[in-house]
Amino acid sequence: MSTYNSHFQSKLPNVPTSIFAIMSGLATEHNALNLSQGFPNFESDKKLIELVNKAMLSGNNQYAPMPGIFDLRKAIAEKMELLYDVCYNPDSEITVTAGATQAIFTVIAATVSKDDEVIIFKPAYDCYEPTIELFGGKTISVQLNPEDFKIDWEAIKCLITDKTKMIIINTPHNPSGRILSKKDMLKLEDLLRNTNIMLLSDEVYEHIIFDGEKHQSAALFPALAERTFIIASFGKTFHNTGWKMGYCIAPKELMAEFRKVHQFNVFSVNHPTQVALAEYLKTPSNYLVLGSFYQQKRDLFLNLIKDSRFEFLPSKGTYFQLLNFKNITKESDYAFAIRLTKEQKIAGIPISVFNNENYDTKVLRFCFAKTEETLERAAEILNKI
Known part of the structure; x- marks a missing residue:
């Protein structure tokens, strides 16, 4: 019994x-x-699929390096420089992940401890709060106005305490489709200046912005970039969500902590797909x-x-x-x-x-x-x- x-x-x-x-x-x-x-109900670019197949046939079928193959990390760094005129070191500041959700989980796992407070904005993607809770943190959730989904930064200032460990933003925003403006990001930058608060910037839809607007990545704002984990998704970008491929970008000191968890979470991600994406990113028009x-x-x-x-x-x-x-x-x-x-x-x-x-x-x-x-x-x- x-x-x-x-x-x-x-x-x-x-x-x-x-x-x-x-x-x-x-x-x-x-x-x-x-x-x-x-998820899209149409296929990814056949050229990308052919590149994955080619990588498989070429023998890239065993473990990739833990942070991702260097060629892909270099291609990501070059994309960041092209789009935002910022330089990230592919050796120490970029890690390839098994999708954006794994990257978000790993950031929170690596940084949030018992009783730490994390500010999020609702409606929010549903993986943020459970992960914060899983690691003993406390979610401070701010309900956005359903008419315009704008953030009142003065109100956010009042929520910051000595226990505030992180703020999570998502732009373009799922589910509202709203975007944070340059003015928003400057206010956030000023809010976090002279604090030890980290920022998780969920930017998985960075390339899907309309009406002539520009994506205001956290990487564009120096006082934000120095404290920010930027999360991105190849699945969202290249119409292949089932491949679960993403990446995280952060300053060296933050990325070192990220990789401590990443190596014991997934260790490394799909090798042939990384080889294919490294080649595919060489043509910027693809994104x-x-x-x-x-x-x-x-x-x-x-x-x-x-x-x-x-x-x-x-x-x-x-x-x-x-x-x-x-x-x-x-x-x-x-x-x-x-x-x-x-x-x-x-x-x-x-x-x-x-x-x-x-x-x-x-x-x-x-x-x-x-x-x-x-x-x-x-x-x-x-x-x-």
Whole structure:
């Protein structure tokens, strides 16, 4: 007879199944268009796929170096210099990761200790808070105004204490599609000056910005860059989220701590894909065209639904669009999302799951990283609601 008591105390007792898993599962079960989870339904560039295949056939199938192959880290450094005129040392300041989420997890694991406070902004990507909690930290979550999602930096100043270890920002912002301006970043830089507070800057949609706006990377602001972990994603950039490839950039001292955890978390990531990406990055147009590419999709989607009963402000970045349904039903966003998936055969994400105390603003998030045919089918459904 077993004496093992399986009723141990959970380290994350209040963490439910991810809403992305729930909605994608429902979409599959009910044969609905899946505009919930953030992935394209079109293929990555065949040239990139051929480069991966070539790397495999060339024998790059064993462990890569722990921080990533040097050629890829060098290519990332060259991209940062091209885009932002900043220099990061590929030897000591860049690490290739198994996607952006692993990079975010590793940053928090390496820096946040028991009772440390981390400020985040809600609606927030759902991996931040559980990871902070997992390592004994305390999340200080700031609910953004659902009308414009702007940050009141003076209010943030009042939240900073001697326990504040880190602030997490996300620009372009998932799920709102808003972007932080140069003015925002300068205010944040001034706020953190003369403190020991670190910054985690989630910039996975850095290349997907619309209407002539420019991405304001933390790397552009010296007093921010010296304390910042920048997180990026090849999966988001090159339409291959299933490859789980990303990277982290940080000053040498911070990166040394990051790698201490990274080496025992995943050690190293997919070798042939790294070889392929190093070659693919040599052609900057492979990522410089993404803003116009996705803006065409955003504009098509919004033009198709302009006469629907949904209200919206055009997304300024990412490949997500928020739609307000307050003129359609008084249901909760969660209930409405479930009903749309089951009855109307289209799946979106309820925003309340990313808010403080499930604050419901009657808004759903839809992903427009889809083929024109899919967007037309989606619009046809939405226009009938």
